Amino acid sequence: MTSTNFDPRILKAPHPVPGAPDNWKRFLSFNTDAKVIGIQYIATSLLFLLVGGLLAMIVRGELITPPADLVDPTVYNGLYTMHGTVMLFLFLFPVLNGLNNLLIPTMIGAPDMAFPRLNAAAFWLVPVFAVLLMASFFIPGGPAQAGWWSYPPMSIQNPLGHFINGEQLWLLAVALSGISSIFGAINFVTTIVRMRAPGMGFFKMPLYCWTAWGAQTIQLIGLPALTGGAIMLLFDLSFGTSFFRPEGGGDPVLYQHFFWFYSHPAVYVMVLPVFGIFSEVFTCYARKPLFGYKFVALASFGIVFLSLIVWVHHMFYTGTPNWMRILFMFTTMTIAVPTGVKVFAWVATLWGGKLRLTTPMLFCLGGLLNFIFAGITGVMLGTVPIDIHVGNTYFVVAHFHYVIFNAIVLGVFAAVYHWFPKFTGHMYYEGLGKLHFVLTFVGCTLNWLPLHWAGLLGMPRRVASYDPEFAIWNVIASIGAFILGVAAIPFILNMVSSWARGPKSPPNPWGAIGLEWLLPSPPPAENFEDDVPTVINNPYGYGLGEPQVADEDFYIRRAQEA
Amino acid sequence: MTSSDSSLQLNHTPGHVKHSGHNLTGFVIFLCSESIIFLAFFAGFTIFKLTSPEWLPPGVDGLDIKMPLINTIVLVSSSFVAYFAERYLHKGNLWGFRIVWLITMLMGAYFVYGQYVEWSNLEFGLGSGVFGGTFYLLTGFHGLHVITGIGLMGLMLYHSFRPGNYDKGDMGVTAVSLFWHFVDVIWIILFVLIYVWQRY
Numbered sequence: 001m002t003s004t005n006f007d008p009r010i011l012k013a014p015h016p017v018p019g020a021p022d023n024w025k026r027f028l029s030f031n032t033d034a035k036v037i038g039i040q041y042i043a044t045s046l047l048f049l050l051v052g053g054l055l056a057m058i059v060r061g062e063l064i065t066p067p068a069d070l071v072d073p074t075v076y077n078g079l080y081t082m083h084g085t086v087m088l089f090l091f092l093f094p095v096l097n098g099l100n101n102l103l104i105p106t107m108i109g110a111p112d113m114a115f116p117r118l119n120a121a122a123f124w125l126v127p128v129f130a131v132l133l134m135a136s137f138f139i140p141g142g143p144a145q146a147g148w149w150s151y152p153p154m155s156i157q158n159p160l161g162h163f164i165n166g167e168q169l170w171l172l173a174v175a176l177s178g179i180s181s182i183f184g185a186i187n188f189v190t191t192i193v194r195m196r197a198p199g200m201g202f203f204k205m206p207l208y209c210w211t212a213w214g215a216q217t218i219q220l221i222g223l224p225a226l227t228g229g230a231i232m233l234l235f236d237l238s239f240g241t242s243f244f245r246p247e248g249g250g251d252p253v254l255y256q257h258f259f260w261f262y263s264h265p266a267v268y269v270m271v272l273p274v275f276g277i278f279s280e281v282f283t284c285y286a287r288k289p290l291f292g293y294k295f296v297a298l299a300s301f302g303i304v305f306l307s308l309i310v311w312v313h314h315m316f317y318t319g320t321p322n323w324m325r326i327l328f329m330f331t332t333m334t335i336a337v338p339t340g341v342k343v344f345a346w347v348a349t350l351w352g353g354k355l356r357l358t359t360p361m362l363f364c365l366g367g368l369l370n371f372i373f374a375g376i377t378g379v380m381l382g383t384v385p386i387d388i389h390v391g392n393t394y395f396v397v398a399h400f401h402y403v404i405f406n407a408i409v410l411g412v413f414a415a416v417y418h419w420f421p422k423f424t425g426h427m428y429y430e431g432l433g434k435l436h437f438v439l440t441f442v443g444c445t446l447n448w449l450p451l452h453w454a455g456l457l458g459m460p461r462r463v464a465s466y467d468p469e470f471a472i473w474n475v476i477a478s479i480g481a482f483i484l485g486v487a488a489i490p491f492i493l494n495m496v497s498s499w500a501r502g503p504k505s506p507p508n509p510w511g512a513i514g515l516e517w518l519l520p521s522p523p524p525a526e527n528f529e530d531d532v533p534t535v536i537n538n539p540y541g542y543g544l545g546e547p548q549v550a551d552e553d554f555y556i557r558r559a560q561e562a
Numbered sequence: 563m564t565s566s567d568s569s570l571q572l573n574h575t576p577g578h579v580k581h582s583g584h585n586l587t588g589f590v591i592f593l594c595s596e597s598i599i600f601l602a603f604f605a606g607f608t609i610f611k612l613t614s615p616e617w618l619p620p621g622v623d624g625l626d627i628k629m630p631l632i633n634t635i636v637l638v639s640s641s642f643v644a645y646f647a648e649r650y651l652h653k654g655n656l657w658g659f660r661i662v663w664l665i666t667m668l669m670g671a672y673f674v675y676g677q678y679v680e681w682s683n684l685e686f687g688l689g690s691g692v693f694g695g696t697f698y699l700l701t702g703f704h705g706l707h708v709i710t711g712i713g714l715m716g717l718m719l720y721h722s723f724r725p726g727n728y729d730k731g732d733m734g735v736t737a738v739s740l741f742w743h744f745v746d747v748i749w750i751i752l753f754v755l756i757y758v759w760q761r762y
Contacts, residue, residue: 114584182595186588194584220595228602232699241688241695243606249614249692258602 030124032116033525034101035423037123041098042416044126046495048090051134053485055083060447060481063474068464076464077145078137078166084148085133085170088266089177092408094126096273097184099415100212102423104188106516107206109197109533111526114190122183129176136169144170147462149259152244152252156236163238171234178227185219188212197515197528199535199549203294206514206539211276214300215269218307222262222269229258253318260311267403268307271371272300274411275342278364281414282346283540284512285361286353290540292345302338310335313382317391325384332382336375343372358510359433363414366441370406374399377452392462394473395455401448410440413491420498421505425522428502432494439487446480507559513541513548518555520562531555589737593744600748603700607755610692619690625697626680627757633676634753637708640669641746644739651732656722659735663719666742670712677705700752707745714738 026036027043059079062070071079101119105112113119136143143166146155155167192213196205233255235241242248244255283290290296312320312328346368355361377399380386390396413436420428454473459466466474508517515535519527533549541548549555611617618624644666650658681701686694718735721727 115588118588182592186591186595189591190584190588194587220591221598224595224598225602228599228606231703232606232695235688235695235699239688241699242692243610243695249616250695251610251613251692254606254609258606261602 038101045094052086060478064478073464078143110195125180129173133173136166185216207279208276211272214304215272218265226262264311265307281364291348299338299341306335360414360418367410374402393455398451426502428498436490443483450476
């Protein structure tokens, strides 16, 4: 019998608290298991997708007719501000952190995250700042109304004079969200850098890990800048300083620099993991190795680098000097190169593949199509003359939602379906999944495609009433938004019923390649425990007939027996 | 061994041995990230100082440099003292470590005291224009880090009395020491920006 000369104790993360519940109650407790935390994140964030979606539907209900008749314009300002904030800080960031928690340790063969307790603390900050943000609906003066940018001097107005006001709660919530994200980022980066399975060099790592690594690097570099700006804004609002108050010698444009230095890269924090999901899903359902794996992997960090030097393109029309506009126009255009590398690699992967149009594949194909469209309007917006013309119109809103919803959220849905059998141990219902896709794709196209025209014709954003000439585009958009609302029904039905009584899932229902598929469904608490596989081949070896890890049969057999 | 028995044990390469001690990795990543908040504040300070039409509030003609200079010398030398404490610990001289470590803490405490004395003698406040705001924001945020550092050093001192504390290495002391050097470097930049630059 062979004896191993490495000490498995080194691998072990701290165990879950002894006596911690093993049933559904563990999802309501301070649990340090990354797979429990991942599901906690995803469930919480999907709940807030409903909240944010409801806010969006009130907004679209208001905009279905030109006059401001459904809600008061002041309430309307609060609604779109909170819609944006909820969707970004309570839906997208948490849902992606949830996927990171589920996928990173299982994909690299680690037993858990590097810092399990920090991980749980990061999650439990989410409900705390969620309560803060929701509480702002019920205080005098209502929630923050300055838009999700929270630009001064609008955001440092405090007309009612209360010390505790909607804007202040907003800033505190954003600060807590930042702390939570930093905790998460430290954890994810350390885990990826230090806890990979033997033989898994960086260029044998799945692309989801590459993209998550890049995204979390952005968090670590960008988020502190926003935190710095938010602290100064909070001081201006509540403690009488005048950093951003022009009448006190301050400079409101400086806040915009702080804000966009993070918030532009923040889009890449969200889109990069979705690029990873695309790479995983396209290879799996096209049964082909990823075209140009190394370039796709390295392009992730090309995007990270470029994303940090383009932020001024959000400020072309806010008194930016001309040389700065030209400079940042060029950097903005450059970012189309690494993203283009990825898009061409996916198309080349799909080309000539034997496509299986399952729900995750459909979501990814739809997402890719929308992303290409959003990329084209993005290049348009990066051009100074066009941006000055359409800045602050619905063209920007439409472009932004094409990236955030039509590409990113579709990718997130794809991931939820693709890995659902792995982490719940049950198959989802394909029919309901396809219905969800059709409703989502039709809804999101109807919602945001027409708004490009409204924007080009000059409809300004953030207004409760508008010129009747834009009415037709808004009616179509509102119908699309309500279809998206209906799309939630098959999704919820599918998730709840298939987790409760769906057919049992085999370890690898899709015939996918990757360490996570060598584990039982659902994986045991410490994943591979003491028998971590040794990686011997590149990822995505579809159709090559070579095992990805040494002794692959052992792992397949063990997963099936479990 | 028959092949069917191979499912019981596997032949492993000892690839995971290098995975011990990612606490330090995580801590260094945290410090890099933390430094960017300061970088944001420094950038803000620089832009304000270069562009603000009225930099100093009325009745204020600059900051006195003597007291902060003494403070700087104390804080910078405390970093070297912390280094010697660490050396004692590596040599296994536990009491040497504790005493020198305590001296570092006292030097840090003197710095906080000096900062307090300086603050209480200033004739401008947080609301005195951009100058007052950035001054208190930068020194206050840095001061919070110094206090945190002293607290962490106290914790390490307390842990040093726990039997078997260093069986798994002295990662905690290394991390706190790194944090202290970090606070020190931030102060040097801050000192140059706020106190030295005003003369030119």
